[in-house]
Amino acid sequence: HILGxxxxxxxxxxxxxxxxxxxxxxxxxxxSIHCRCHTGCQRLL
Known part of the structure; x- marks a missing residue:
């Protein structure tokens, strides 16, 4: 479910x-999707 x-x-x-x-x-x-698991993570999904 997406809310905002x-x-x-x-x-x-x-x-x-x-x-x-x-x-x-x-x-x-x-x-093409940037991972945002923690600050500074450079991985792409």
């Missing part, structure tokens, strides 16, 4: 505290 500049993702099950989460961006591998 925020994307809300709903989990299909309860998530345990400390559990690692991943997300599939379903990109085509072109490397």
């Amino acid at each position: 500049d925020t994307i809300w993702i709903r989990a299909a099950r309860n998530i345990k505290a400390g559990e690692e989460l991943t997300y599939d961006y379903c990109t085509d591998g072109e490397g």
Whole structure:
């Protein structure tokens, strides 16, 4: 669900505290989307 500049993702099950989460961006591998995981990240999705 997109609301303004925020994307809300709903989990299909309860998530345990400390559990690692991943997300599939379903990109085509072109490397045209800048990753914003942290300041200074230079990776492209």
